[in-house]
Structures are given as C-alpha cells and as structure tokens.
Amino acid sequence: MNTVLSRANSLFAFSLSVMAALTLGCFVTTAFKDRCVPVQLQVSRILLKNIEDFTGPRRRSDLGLLTFHITADLEKTFDWNVKQLFLYLSAEYSTKYNAVNQVVLWDKIVLRGDNPKLQVKDIKTKYFFFDDGNGLKGNPNVTLTLSWNVVPIAGILPLVTGSGHVSVPFPDAYDIMKTY
C-alpha cells in the first residue's frame, strides 16, 4: 500500500465488492414478495366493427372498440428495489382458429415516486384491438385483466396479474356507424 496505484486498485476492488453485496441484498430481500393487489375493472361500452386490418396483414378482421374504467391501489407493490411498474390491460379470448389470443389494449408506466393510486375512467383502447380473423363477433367470453411487470433496480422481472378481472361477451352484429 505504498503507491497511489495500489491504493487506488484496492479501493476500487473494495467498492466493487461492496456494491455487489448491496445489489445482492436488494435482490434477495425483495425476491419473494407478493406483489398482487386487488383491481376493479369495468367495461362501459363495446363496439364491434369489421374492417381491413391496416396495422398489419391487410385482411378484413374484427375490430373491437372498448371504453373502460380501472381502479387499483398499487402502493403495496412498490419498495426500495422497484424502479417502475409497467401496467398493461390485456384481453384474452379464444376463437375457432386460435386457441389462445391475447391483445394488450392499454398500458401505462408508473415510476417510483408517481402517484401509486390508479384511477382511470372512460378511457378508450390505446392499441387497435384487431383479431386475427373474425373471431370477436359473438364471442361469449373476452376476459380483461390488468397485469404489471415489476422492473427492479436489480433482480427478477416478474409479471404479476392483479386479482380482479372482467369478462364481457362481444356483440353478435357489426356496428355500421362511422363514429365511435
């Protein structure tokens, strides 16, 4: 320990080990935490159209237009190891051609420090709800759930589904009005 270089070297090595230990501590203390919270979901309006899928394969497909409300208190999921929560509302249903379909309708990023109480009313889908074909017409069971991806500072990236979902049947007929 008699040169600047060797002192700098041991200081650097020590700080690396300390940071590694801190990171491990961050990860281990929050790895097994239950991050599920109750969620209230309501769908207020459903419209079904059948138009050409301009977002992808240019084919006439069913388009669902929904208006919904979400209420959730996410305070419990935040702790010292959570950088942000990526919330997403997904619709899951099954059709004649596809056994499992999942479409993300809306998403939101909640950073640590933002208001953890989520309350959105009368919002429309952020992404177009096109089906791969015409499977939404008369579909008896389309389930909407709010899930979130917990993004830590260091550790596992779990996907947690909120407890509380809503299942809605889709109308049997297409809406021919131009407005939504």
Next chain:
Amino acid sequence: MLSLDFLDDVRRMNKRQLYYQVLNFGMIVSSALMIWKGLMVITGSESPIVVVLSGSMEPAFHRGDLLFLTNRVDDPIRVGEIVVFRIEGREIPIVHRVLKIHEKQNGHIKFLTKGDNNAVDDRGLYKQGQHWLEKKDVVGRARGMQCSFCWDCSCWSIGSKKLASLPLEQCRSFCYRTFGVASGL
C-alpha cells in the same frame, strides 16, 4: 510508478514453473468458458446475458443495463413478457415487449412486439412482408436485470446508426458475437 519487476520473476522461473503458470492461465480461461457454456445449457438460451444497447425500452432499461435471459421452449409466450428476438437478415437482436399473441391449438404461436419507448409497434422493423414473429426468432426472454452504472456506451449509440460507418458496424457485430449484446430500435 510502473515497474517491470514481474519480468524479473519470469526470468527467475525454471521451465517447470513456467509450464505451471501457463497451465494455470489455461485453467482460468477454460473455467470461465465452462461457466458460460453451463449457463447457456441451464437457461436454454444461446446468449444468457445480454447488454441493452438502445433506449427503446426506457425508462425500464437504459443503455448498458444487463439482462438475464432464459429460453424454455415449453414455456408459452404471453403478452407483457420482454423477449429478445432476432429478425431474419439482421445480426443484432432486439429487446422489446410482447403486445399481441395468437396461439393455435397445436401450440404454434405468432406474436407482435413493441418497445416501451416507441410510439408504434415493431412491424416497421420486421422483414418486408413479415407481420408476426414466431418462436424460432426468439433468443430468450428477460427474467432478471441488473441496472448498469455505465450509461451511454458511446461506441454503440444508436444515433450513429444514421451515419452507417463501416467500422462501427463491424465493431458492433464483433461485440455481439463475443459478449452477446442486444440492441433495440
């Protein structure tokens, strides 16, 4: 300051000690390689640890963050998961989130991805005429991450992609092959 004492040490060693040192060095290198390959087998992914290169997944992942991937084929792909995938014809994989999936009865899945920080989905990035990704395009799924302290690896900043300088491209493909780095666009 920088003294070359160790060269004197080497000169003082006899042949046996020299061989021992060489073997020691070889052991260290092969242990590192074994650990890396072992990780590849355990996770099932061809690159179990990747480095995020671009800001298309901000604020979740910044440039320089490490991602730990697994690639269990029997684990079905579901929306919200972060997948690292490679587009045909492009060498550098992309880290984005799954937006839509359609799975048939026989297990065949086609899915669409989007970067959190991008305004539109990734169809503009896929090959001409390609609308969906499939399981074969997936390199792995991000299961854990480590926030990095080195932001803005300026050597790989995506901004320079527009200049399309040849040495930068070669540098990037070399780094991908050796260390396993993942980009986002």
